[in-house]
Amino acid sequence: MSMQADHSNRSWYKRNEIALTPWLFLIPGILMFLFYVILPVFQSFYISTLDWDGLGQGTSVGLENYRELWHDPAFYISLRNNLIWLALYLLAIPAGLFIALFLNQTVTGIRLYKSLFFFPFVISQVVVGLVFTWFYDPTFGLLNTFIGWFGFGPINVLGDPTYVTYGIIAAGLWPQTAYCMILYLTGLNAVDPEQIEAARLDGAKGWRMLWYVIIPQLKPATFIAFVVTVIGALRSFDLISIMTNGGPFGESRVLSFYMFEVALSEYGFRMGYGAAIAVVLFLIMLCFITYFLYSMYKEERGH
Structure with a gap:
């Protein structure tokens, strides 16, 4: 009987081997994703209901942390800056597309140009922050040297509340545009040359060719660029910390920076309050990405 059962088990696996084999490779990744991503999300929701310093026993306070957020001016300043980051960071997507279109040409020296545009993506954000800090310096920075040629006085970009957020965003756009450019360069390699040739025979060229033929074939690259750019804008931390x-x-x-301050810095290790900020940030990010996923799903269903 045992030999028959063993034979039956082997037969069942052999019958389903093609379907089961991919799952055997996926299971370790799925478990890590559940443990390191999904579980911490639910833990953040729970911790946001506590008054906890991260060491001792936490005390349940219900929604008190969220009520405090509602009346916290620093939270609204951070939220406003995040929305500015989000709006301006999305400029990296069209900028990356147009640079990719330029670099997709076969002209002399194109490899050198590709290397120069690719360079910001491979250097550390710490280096980017330091370079732009020196660039903005009001005493010896290149920015003030340049505007001084036109008779304008020095501008302390990182010391002026009016300009500081825009100055940091400009620093972040440099490597983010390079990342979007790489995605679009990869996508352009998959564009169907037969469709382009057919469009040329129909008289399409220039902007019409780009809008109606090339961009629709770049939707997968656009989706990845959008998701990564939104996440990058909403969790921006390193450049602000450095600059x-x-x-x-x-x-x-x-x-994200305010969350770090209240949870791990000068505000006294308020883990529950920091988790409440993290939950708000997660929900904002979820709304944007869900909306874009739903839009793509509707468009695919329409086809």
């Missing part, structure tokens, strides 16, 4: 540390007067804070 201003949230200053001047907290005007360059974003939600």
Whole structure:
């Protein structure tokens, strides 16, 4: 009987081997994703209902952390800056597309140009932050040297609450545009040359060719670029930490940096309050990505 059962088990696996084999490779990745991504999300929701310093026993306070957020001016400054980051960071997508279209040509020296545009993507964000900090410096920075040629006085970009957020965003756009450019260069390699040739025979060229023939074939690259850019804009932390540390007067804070401050820095290890900020940030990110996924799903169903 045992030999028959063993034979039956082997037969069942052999019958389903093609369907089961991919899952055997996927299971380790799925388990890691559940443990390191999904579980911490639910833990953040739970911790946001606690008054906890990260060490001792937490005390349940219900929605008190969220009520405090509602009346916290620093939270609204951070939220406003995050929305500015999001709006301006999305400029990396069309900028990356047009650079990719330029670099997709076969002209002399194109490999050198590709290397120059690719360079910001491979260097550390710390280096990017330091380079732009020196660039903006009001005493010896290149920016003020350049505007001085036209008779304008020095501008302390990182020390002025009016300009500081835009200055940091400009620094972040440099490597983000390079990343979008790489995605579009990869996507352009998959564009169907027969469709382009057919469009040329129909008289399409220039912007019409780009809008009606090339861009529709770049939707997968656009989706990845959009998701990565939205996530990058909403979780921006490193450049702010390096360039201003949230200053001047907290005007360059974003939600991720404010979360770090209240949970692990000068505000006294308020893990519950920091988790509440993290939950708000997660929900904002989820709304944007869900909307874009739903739009793509509707469009695919329409076809």
